[in-house]
Amino acid sequence: MPDIYVRSTDGAAGDDGSTWALAKDKIPAAPQAGPSATYVSSAHSQTSAAAVSIAMAGTIANPSKLVCATDTAAPPAAVAATAVVATTGANSISVQGSGYVQGIVFNCGDGFNYANLVLNSANSGTANAQRYDNCEFNLNDTHPSSLLVLGSGNSGDNTRTTLANCRIKLTSINHSVSLGGQVRINGGSMPGTSTPTLGLFNFINGYKLTEVLIENFDFSALSNSAILFIASSPGAQREGIAVFRNCKLPAGWVGSLVSASFDSPNLRVEMYNCDSGATNYRSWVETWAGSVKSETVIVKTGGASDGTTPKALKMAANTNANEPLCHLLSPLLAGWIDTPGAAKTVSVDIIHDSATPLTDAEVWLEVEYLGSSASPQGSRASSKRATLLTAAANVAASAATWTTTGLSAPSKQKLSVTFTPQMKGEFLARVVLAKAGKTIYVDPVAQVA
Template identity: 30%
Template sequence: MAAYYVRSGAAGAGTGADWANAYTTLAAALSGKAAGDVFYVSEDHAESQASTLTLTSPGTAANPCKILCVNHLGTVPPVSADLRTTATMTTTGNVSIIFAGSAYCRGLIFSAGNGAGTSNLHITSSDSMWVFEKSSLRIGSTGGGTVGMSTGITMMLRLIDTTVRFGNVAQGFSVFAGTIQWHNTANAIVAGGSIPTTMFKFTSSRSGSVELRGVDLSAVGVGKTIFDNAASNGPYACTMIDCKIDAAVTISGNPFAPSATFVDVWRVGASGVNYAQARYRYAGNLVQETTIVRTGGASDGTTPISWKITTTAGATWFEPFECPPIAIWNDTTGSAVTATIEGIWGGGAVPNDDEIWVEAEYLGDASSPMATFVNDSKANVLAAAAGQDAGSGTWGGSTTKFKLAVILTPQQKGWVLLRVKAAKVSSTFYVDPKVTLS
């Protein structure tokens, strides 16, 4: 591993050997180097060019290069106290910044373009991984453009405490054929730019994923959508966990096809609650409910909750909307156990067992962890449907109570996973995600 120095104001030999002889551009510093090399970029580095800026790291995913903004007046070689966040790399006109290879980059601000056309910040080479920490990725052009990836496959863009800014509402993130992870970022959208109409765009028929954890997207408000669901692309798996959003933002719509975008949301909201969640699928969606709830049912310790399931016209018995699993620990072995979930809806009569049912996954084999499945739906595709049993308890709304119950015989102690499935088209059900074992 070798170390090199980069400072736009250096006037020496340009060998990168020290600050006096530093490279004046990062692209030149990266050229001809080896995986794992370290590049120290001065805190007053201000690099700008009017042509495409391509940064090709010689690093690999297993041995990425490190690009670190540091105080050039500090310790040599730099130590933790010398880390800074002020170096800038800019292109002017309608010009992009391209990333290739694999690198960890800390404390740099990348600004692509300042014209009226299209500028991008893209990873473009297959099997590349760029990790940005305490950095900022910005598009200054006011036309098109995206932050993310294009052209290659199996690419990774990871943002840690890293902000973004866009120059037009048509911009946003591009998830081409890889993974975007964005973690631990307060005030994630830099003020002074435009808020994209759609934050994450899915732009190929390949697969990819987005994971947001601890990201403040509250600047993305009314009239905006976080995850694209309109384009005929995918499949893409999207997860938001422990994030802050505006109360008026649309997280996602229902995907256009069964194998398109999957969106799961946990503890995400605009106010100080810890129970907000949602799921978006082709066959329907799920959100938390705090009014039509069952007395004595599920709660976060203070607020009673239920799950509101709304199916689409695409729901079928073969491809129902499937709720997240409800886990409950079971200590019984060798004897039958009944797992029950209560629900309510406005259908006037209890729903049939091909309209909503529960499936249990449990340890039914004493000699292996091979799962056993049982459900209370109709027996097969040709079987006649029957009504579910009437439910019990007091609910805060709707009309017709029902219950979903399955009998299982565990052979080992362990978690039982229950998944409610709904197949009646264009219908609304409320279920209490508190399981009773008896």
Template identity: 30%
Template sequence: MICVSHSGSVPPVAADLRASAVVNVSGSNSLNLGSSGVYIDGVIFNSGTGGATSPAQINVGNGSNQTFALKNCSLRIATTSSAGRINIGSLDSCYSNLENTTMSFANAGQGIQIVGRVIWTNTPSALLGTMPTTLFFKGGNADAQTLEARGIDLSAAGSGKTIVGAGTGPTASYSFTDCKLNASVTLAATPSSQGAAEIDYVRSGSSGVNYNHGRYRYSGTLSEETTIVRTGGASDGTTPLAWKIITTANAFWTLPFETPPIAIWNDVSGSPVTATIQGIWGGGAVPNDDDIWVEAEYLGDASSPQASFVNDSKANILATGAGQSAGAGTWGGSTTKFALAVTFTPQQKGWVLLRVKAAKASSTFYIDPKVTLT
């Protein structure tokens, strides 16, 4: 389904494409797009027009195994009811690809719910109308919920607004890459349970910098840090950087907060190597190895790519935690330096992936994500 100029060529050519067709559904009636293998270009969909005050929704992919691609479109809730929703996907077998497709709302209680896999890309001024208090609702649907947002301008949602809500139900995964955000917006609420939601932001923010990143989990959050940094440590080439980890009261040794992997190339095979990561915190003494530790994933088998793992935490749940080693280097703040280190013998050259895990509840750690491999 494409929108073209009626006075253009017959059949239409690329120059005839427009983005001005409008489909209106009035009153409390919802607008349902249900089929598979559908491509729509240049259509504005309005639900709840005519001054409706009762719930009306837009449902994209209203059934199982439905695939939709929308380009240069707009999904608009016109009803003033707070129960108005834009629902993208209905079952985990749904797939929706939205390009340069905006969303519009008429009440702060409205928002977006996703089910299945949704890819949303290349959309300037993506949010129109009244900004929802929470943009993405996590519903109770038992099916998979995955959003991959790339190159989306969400900056219209500012102070008092939250991009991803806490929600309930099964795990939902949200990733925002190269997106424009408002400096005052809350990126995500703390997920309501360990399995509720996982939210990652990569190179997304409000200013002209390219190092913004964050991670939101039930057990804690991670954000970039540019003040409490280690001299000679990680950098984007211009700005020294560290990772700021803040654990919640839900962090435990069995359910720690886990950072994204830090990759470093290993050129040694058959001999021991040691990977070290530096950190600092305000705990007064070095943290114990059941408070924070590092896990290395490496190629420990010469005959297959199956990973081997090693960490510097305590050996098991019944063991007593011991202090980590003292750290080295000069930091721009906080008080107590520490080092996380693991020694292992790779059997193949290749990438080593290191993940820092923090389990001490309600604590703040600063990590230099620059690995020393010796």
């Protein structure tokens, strides 16, 4: 099929769209699949007092292409980012099917009206992928229930939604962005957004595992009390993992990664290297069993450091943590074995605020290593007690020196595992905390002896 041209300033519904001079006045309801494209003039602006539905006819293998561009040549010589698709009142915008969209500004609703901006969430039972480059998504109404929806949470759908260098605006403090399927947001910002009081993002209520990566994004226009993720919603069926990485936070941020404790053991939210200033080591992980955060006050002397700032991990288990089933896990700590065939001991230092030592039923170290010389199949060693019926033993004391500011009864202990690797290579260690309501500090260095 030939390329289609769209320009509201002089286009007409009756024109065939074959040239700029014969442009359509509105984006087609079903943009054709590739290799041809639908080119939308940088001067284009369409506003509807009815719902707008765009059902791209493309597939993942042969996607539709909806491209805002300059209109001085055909095909265009340069892309742009100023074409507008808008609705007024309680009228939603929906974009479905597989396709690529460049430079479109979507303005959804106005006034105190309920209108959703929905991308890639059709209940089609098929696989759909959408990518948006340099677009804007503006929820312009103030109704508390309006949503920006990216992807589908339905068990029969398989969706992948990508936003690259896009801008998002939420007008009401009750708005949020609902995520489903696989979602990638790389770059972009939220200018003019009213900071939602419950949280910015959440998983769509459904029965589909959601996987989200938000990186290189600018949240600095939000208030310093912003909550990034809505973790709890009564009666909802939500599961998945969301990762925030290399993002800019509001100045003086005192908000939270999540809104509350999780209502599902299948939720996990992680944040790495996100801050408002020149700090590049901050981390925060929230799980069903508790949280793991970067720590720069209670640290081991001569322990982990980025070369300037000493660092530790603060692991805070909540009331869900228990030995048999629900564990709070540290990030993986990597090390290297150069001499296989000889016994090695891997150790990690911890400290906590109690005169009572922790036992091997409450905290332990797990190490995955190459235990076979014939294949890379891994083996696991653990300092945990052998069974639930084995008498718990105190974890060994440690002679390490720590800064203990704020601890009234600091107790230093060392977690150790001995094993015999059979192949030269990497090992992975992690600290496991299983005592409900307990907080420990971990030096994230796997010592090898």
